[in-house]
Amino acid sequence: MHSALELDDLRVHHATAAGPLKAVDGVTLSVAPGETVGLVGESGCGKSTLARCVVGLNTPTGGSVRLGGSEIAAGGRDRVAWARMVQMIFQDPMGSLNPRLTTRHTIELPLRVHGIGSKNERLERVLRLMEQVGLGPHLLDRYPHELSGGQRQRVSIARALALEPALLVCDEIVSALDVSVQAQVLNLLTDLQSKLGIAFLFISHDLSVVRYVSDRIAVMYLGRIVEEGDSESVWNHSRHPYTQALIASIPERARDEKAQRLQLSGDLPSPVNPPSGCSFRTRCPYARPLCAEVRPELKSDGLPHSVACHFVAEIPELAARPEYAEA
Numbered sequence: 342m343h344s345a346l347e348l349d350d351l352r353v354h355h356a357t358a359a360g361p362l363k364a365v366d367g368v369t370l371s372v373a374p375g376e377t378v379g380l381v382g383e384s385g386c387g388k389s390t391l392a393r394c395v396v397g398l399n400t401p402t403g404g405s406v407r408l409g410g411s412e413i414a415a416g417g418r419d420r421v422a423w424a425r426m427v428q429m430i431f432q433d434p435m436g437s438l439n440p441r442l443t444t445r446h447t448i449e450l451p452l453r454v455h456g457i458g459s460k461n462e463r464l465e466r467v468l469r470l471m472e473q474v475g476l477g478p479h480l481l482d483r484y485p486h487e488l489s490g491g492q493r494q495r496v497s498i499a500r501a502l503a504l505e506p507a508l509l510v511c512d513e514i515v516s517a518l519d520v521s522v523q524a525q526v527l528n529l530l531t532d533l534q535s536k537l538g539i540a541f542l543f544i545s546h547d548l549s550v551v552r553y554v555s556d557r558i559a560v561m562y563l564g565r566i567v568e569e570g571d572s573e574s575v576w577n578h579s580r581h582p583y584t585q586a587l588i589a590s591i592p593e594r595a596r597d598e599k600a601q602r603l604q605l606s607g608d609l610p611s612p613v614n615p616p617s618g619c620s621f622r623t624r625c626p627y628a629r630p631l632c633a634e635v636r637p638e639l640k641s642d643g644l645p646h647s648v649a650c651h652f653v654a655e656i657p658e659l660a661a662r663p664e665y666a667e668a
């Protein structure tokens with residue numbers, strides 16, 4: 342079976358006055374049918390740019406994007422087939438919902454655009470989608486401003502599901518919601534995934550959120566993946582110092598042994614002028630001269646997840662713990 346999504350050496354270099362800005366700089370990543378892959382990294386590391394390439398809103402400057410086994414190219418494609426391969430949900434439902442459309446018309450729109458069903462069949466489908474995302478039928482004729490933030494995000498999800506896509510790209514979809522509402526929306530996603538078998542590319546700057554929904558996690562830093570693999574393995578046995586710092590910054594983990602030394606210092610360097618060699622070296626407590634010379638590639642060394650760091654095997658804090666090496 343084809344992957345729902347395959348990115349091969351994806352690059353997006355934006356032209357800026359200061360020179361090319363390497364927002365995405367060589368990402369290879371796949372999402373299997375029905376799988377949830379979480380993409381995490383601090384703001385500005387290139388997550389949204391990557392997401393926009395997947396749904397065709399940004400054109401890659403290098404590499405390729407394949408959906409359901411076929412490479413996407415601008416123009417000339419079957420729009421229904423395309424819409425059924427991938428849909429995207431954004432952070433701000435207020436901004437992505439048309440304020441003049443009711444819940445019913447918002448969710449119905451993709452069906453109408455693609456000429457699917459009679460008026461009555463579409464209404465039935467809208468009501469079924471609303472039920473699937475936990476919206477009562479009394480919300481059918483409400484406008485976005487008459488709904489709560491959580492309800493609006495559920496409308497966005499129902500609209501994205503209308504054409505039964507194989508892949509849903511979710512970009513920071515709970516970041517603007519209250520913590521209690523976040524949990525409800527995340528539960529809805531995991532529920533939908535098990536019922537509908539949809540693949541998700543789930544993007545967030547918050548590793549604790551990503552971990553909650555993901556089968557696999559990819560950690561991104563300055564346009565590249567620095568650690569990638571099984572979700573629990575990355576969470577419990579992170580080996581890249583950047584992932585360790587992200588975990589150390591999560592409040593319930595902040596008192597862990599290693600946390601103090603691992604606090605991230607300094608800002609994200611400019612993607613116009615990234616550091617040579619390992620792009621994390623300017624913030625890495627373990628950096629050595631080689632790190633400025635040679636860029637580390639992602640390697641698994643036979644372990645359940647891959648890391649891009651020259652010294653994972655040598656620096657005790659980064660080395661696999663014995664219980665992990667045996668796993």
Ligand SMILES: Nc1ncnc2c1ncn2[C@@H]1O[C@H](COP(=O)(O)OP(=O)(O)O)[C@@H](O)[C@H]1O
Binds near residue numbers: 389391
């Ligand atoms: N259209 C654009 N032109 C120039 N730079 C851009 C453009 N879009 C994004 N960027 C830059 O690309 C980098 C990655 O941005 P983005 O993908 O939005 O990151 P994230 O979603 O992880 O916060 C940032 O430095 C951002 O300023």
Ligand code: SF4
Binds near residue numbers: 637
């Ligand atoms: S390659 Fe060097 S700078 Fe990069 S993460 Fe590893 S030790 Fe740190």
Ligand SMILES: [Mg+2]
Binds near residue numbers: 388390
């Ligand atoms: Mg973003």
